[in-house]
Amino acid sequence: MENIILPNIPDLHKIDVYELHGGYKALRKALEMKPEEVTDEVKKSNLRGRGGACFPTGLKWTFMPKQTMKPKYLCVNGDESEPGTFKDRQIFEFNPHLLIEGTLIACYAMGIHTAYIYIRGEYGKWVKMMEKALADAYAKRYVGTQILGTGFSTEIVIHKGAGAYICGEESALMNSLEGERGYPRVKPPFPAQVGVWGCPTTINNVETISNVPHIINNGWEWYSKIGAPKHPGPILVGVSGHVNKPGVYEMPTGVPLLDIINKYAGGVIDGKSIKAVIPGGSSTPILRGDQLDGVCMDADSMKAAGSAVGTAGVIVMDEDTDLIQVLTRIAKFYYHESCGQCTPCREGTGWLWKIMKKFERSEARKEDIDLLLDIANNVEGNTICALGDAAAWPIQAMLRRFRDEFEKRVKPEIVRVETGAVA
Amino acid sequence: MLSQEKLQKIDELKKKYPTTKALVLPVLWMMQEELGHISTEAMKYVASLLSVPYSHIFGVVTFYTMYQSKPIGKHHVEVCTNISCLLRGSGKIVNHLEKRLGMKMGETSKDMKWTLSEVECMGSCGTAPMFCIGEEYHENLTTEKVDKILDGLK
Numbered sequence: 001m002e003n004i005i006l007p008n009i010p011d012l013h014k015i016d017v018y019e020l021h022g023g024y025k026a027l028r029k030a031l032e033m034k035p036e037e038v039t040d041e042v043k044k045s046n047l048r049g050r051g052g053a054c055f056p057t058g059l060k061w062t063f064m065p066k067q068t069m070k071p072k073y074l075c076v077n078g079d080e081s082e083p084g085t086f087k088d089r090q091i092f093e094f095n096p097h098l099l100i101e102g103t104l105i106a107c108y109a110m111g112i113h114t115a116y117i118y119i120r121g122e123y124g125k126w127v128k129m130m131e132k133a134l135a136d137a138y139a140k141r142y143v144g145t146q147i148l149g150t151g152f153s154t155e156i157v158i159h160k161g162a163g164a165y166i167c168g169e170e171s172a173l174m175n176s177l178e179g180e181r182g183y184p185r186v187k188p189p190f191p192a193q194v195g196v197w198g199c200p201t202t203i204n205n206v207e208t209i210s211n212v213p214h215i216i217n218n219g220w221e222w223y224s225k226i227g228a229p230k231h232p233g234p235i236l237v238g239v240s241g242h243v244n245k246p247g248v249y250e251m252p253t254g255v256p257l258l259d260i261i262n263k264y265a266g267g268v269i270d271g272k273s274i275k276a277v278i279p280g281g282s283s284t285p286i287l288r289g290d291q292l293d294g295v296c297m298d299a300d301s302m303k304a305a306g307s308a309v310g311t312a313g314v315i316v317m318d319e320d321t322d323l324i325q326v327l328t329r330i331a332k333f334y335y336h337e338s339c340g341q342c343t344p345c346r347e348g349t350g351w352l353w354k355i356m357k358k359f360e361r362s363e364a365r366k367e368d369i370d371l372l373l374d375i376a377n378n379v380e381g382n383t384i385c386a387l388g389d390a391a392a393w394p395i396q397a398m399l400r401r402f403r404d405e406f407e408k409r410v411k412p413e414i415v416r417v418e419t420g421a422v423a
Numbered sequence: 424m425l426s427q428e429k430l431q432k433i434d435e436l437k438k439k440y441p442t443t444k445a446l447v448l449p450v451l452w453m454m455q456e457e458l459g460h461i462s463t464e465a466m467k468y469v470a471s472l473l474s475v476p477y478s479h480i481f482g483v484v485t486f487y488t489m490y491q492s493k494p495i496g497k498h499h500v501e502v503c504t505n506i507s508c509l510l511r512g513s514g515k516i517v518n519h520l521e522k523r524l525g526m527k528m529g530e531t532s533k534d535m536k537w538t539l540s541e542v543e544c545m546g547s548c549g550t551a552p553m554f555c556i557g558e559e560y561h562e563n564l565t566t567e568k569v570d571k572i573l574d575g576l577k
C-alpha cells in the first residue's frame with residue numbers, strides 16, 4: 001500500500017503542493033455533508049486512536065453533547081513524549097496541512113469552533129513549522145470565519161508545552177492549556193462533559209486526526225479494509241534501538257513485528273539475535289525475543305501476546321543488552337515524570353527506581369524481587385491517571401518474562417558457619 | 424520587562440483563549456526568550472501582567488522542566504539518555520561531553536558558556552543518540568560529530 005499519512009511527495013508541507021495533490025478536498029466534501037454524517041463515516045471506518053489507548057475515534061466524537069449552551073473544544077494532542085515515540089513529529093514536518101484539514105473536519109463534525117493543537121515544548125522547531133502552515137491555511141480561508149464561503153467557522157490555535165511528559169495525559173493537557181500545572185483530573189466527569197474551561201472537550205492524537213481526511217475522501221468502507229479489520233488503517237511505526245535502519249515507517253496495521261524489524265527496519269545490527277522488544281513505547285510490556293512469532297501490530301494481536309500497541313514505538317534490543325540497565329532507566333523516567341499528586345505513584349516510582357539501581361549494581365537482596373512486584377502492584381490502578389500503570393507495567397512484565405535477569409543480579413549472601421569453640 | 428512588540432502579541436493572544444490565565448505558559452516563554460531565564464522579578468511581573476497570584480506563576484515555573492528559574496550557560500546542551508538513546512550509545516556521548524567540557528551533567532561552567540543537562544526522550548529515538556542545543560536537534564551523534572559541533576560554537 002502506498003503511504004497516505006506520510007506520502008513521498010517533495011515539499012508537501014507547502015500549501016500549494018498540498019492542494020495540487022488533492023489537499024483540502026476532504027474539507028470541501030465534509031462541509032457538504034451533515035455533521036452527523038461525518039461522525040458516522042468516522043465511526044464506521046473503525047478508526048481507533050493512535051495516542052496509546054486505541055479508543056474508537058468515531059464513538060468518542062458521539063460523546064460530545066449536541067445541545068449545549070457552552071462552547072465546545074477540540075484538543076489535538078501533540079505532546080509526544082512517550083520514550084520510543086517519534087511519529088507525530090513527522091506529520092508536523094512533512095504533512096502539516098493533513099493535520100490542519102483533519103482538525104477542521106473534526107471540528108465541523110462535532111460543532112466545535114475552537115481547536116488547540118498542543119505541541120511539546122521541546123519541539124520548538126516543529127511548532128514554528130506548524131505555525132507557518134497554519135498561517136498559510138488562514139490566508140487561503142480554510143481556517144477562520146466562514147470557511148470556504150460556508151457558514152462554518154473555526155479557529156485553530158497552536159499551544160506550546162514546556163517540558164512535562166504528564167501533559168500528554170488528556171486531563172493534564174487541559175489543565176496545562178488553562179495555564180495550570182499539568183495535574184491530571186479525576187474522572188468522571190469525562191472531558192466530553194466537563195473538559196477544558198469546564199466545557200465539552202474532545203482530545204485526539206495528532207496521527208488519529210490525520211487519518212480523518214482520507215476517510216472522508218475515500219469512504220469508511222475503503223478505510224476499514226486496510227490492515228487488521230478490528231483496528232484498521234495505516235499506522236506510523238517508529239523503530240529504534242538495535243536495528244540497521246531505525247526510523248518511522250508507515251504501514252497497514254497488522255504487520256508482523258518480525259517483518260517490521262527485519263523487512264522495514266533492515267534487521268538487527270550485525271545479524272545478532274533479538275533478546276527483547278518493547279512494541280509500543282516505554283509503558284507497554286516487554287516481549288521476549290523468542291516469543292515474537294505471529295505477534296502483529298494491531299490491538300488484538302498485541303493483547304493476546306500480553307502487550308499493547310501503545311504508540312507503536314518499537315524498541316529492539318539485541319542479545320547483548322543489559323535489560324536491568326534498560327529497566328532502571330525506564331523506572332527513573334517515571335519517577336522523574338510523576339506529577340506528585342497521588343501518593344502511590346509519587347512514592348512508588350521513587351522506590352521502584354531505587355530498588356532497580358540496587359539490581360543494576362548487583363547489590364540487590366533476593367527479597368527485592370518480590371518487593372519490586374509488590375510495589376508495582378500497589379501503584380497500578382491506585383492513581384488518578386494512567387501514569388502509575390505505565391510505570392508498573394514494564395516492571396511487572398520484565399519480572400514475568402525475564403526473572404532470571406533479576407536473579408543474576410542478587411548479591412551472593414555470605415553464609416557464616418558456626419565455628420564452635422576454637423581450640 | 425517585555426518589549427512593546429511582545430506586549431502587543433500578548434493582546435492578540437488574549438483573543439484566542441477564554442481566560443487570561445491560559446496565557447501563563449505562552450507569556451513565560453516570551454520572558455525566557457527575552458531574558459534567558461525567569462527570575463523572581465520576572466515571575467512577579469508576569470503575575471501582575473496577567474492578574475494571577477505570584478505563587479501560581481512560581482508553581483508553574485517550577486513544574487515544567489523547560490522553564491529556567493536560574494541563569495544558564497550561553498549554550499545549553501541537553502543530552503537524551505532515555506532507552507532508545509541508551510541502546511545507541513548515549514553513555515559514550517555523556518562521558519565525552521563531561522570530559523571535554525570538564526564538568527558534570529547538571530552543571531553550568533563558570534564562564535557561563537555551557538550548561539550540560541540530562542533530558543528525557545526528545546522524540547529522536549530513530550536518530551539516536553542525540554542532544555539539542557537551544558532548539559536545534561543534533562542527531563546520530565558520534566564523539567567526532569560532537570567535537571565538530573562544539574568547535575563550531577563561539
Ligand SMILES: Cc1cc2nc3c(=O)[nH]c(=O)nc-3n(C[C@H](O)[C@H](O)[C@H](O)COP(=O)(O)O)c2cc1C
Nearest residue numbers: 049050051077079080081168169170204205208386
Ligand atoms: C501518562 C500519559 C501520557 C500520555 N501522553 C500522550 C501523548 O504524548 N500523546 C497522545 O496523543 N496521547 C497521550 N496519552 C493518551 C491521552 O491521554 C489520550 O488518551 C489520547 O491523546 C487520546 O487520543 P486518541 O483517542 O486519538 O488516541 C497519554 C496518556 C498518559 C496516561
Ligand code: FES
Nearest residue numbers: 503508545547548
Ligand atoms: S530515547 Fe532519546 S530521543 Fe527518544
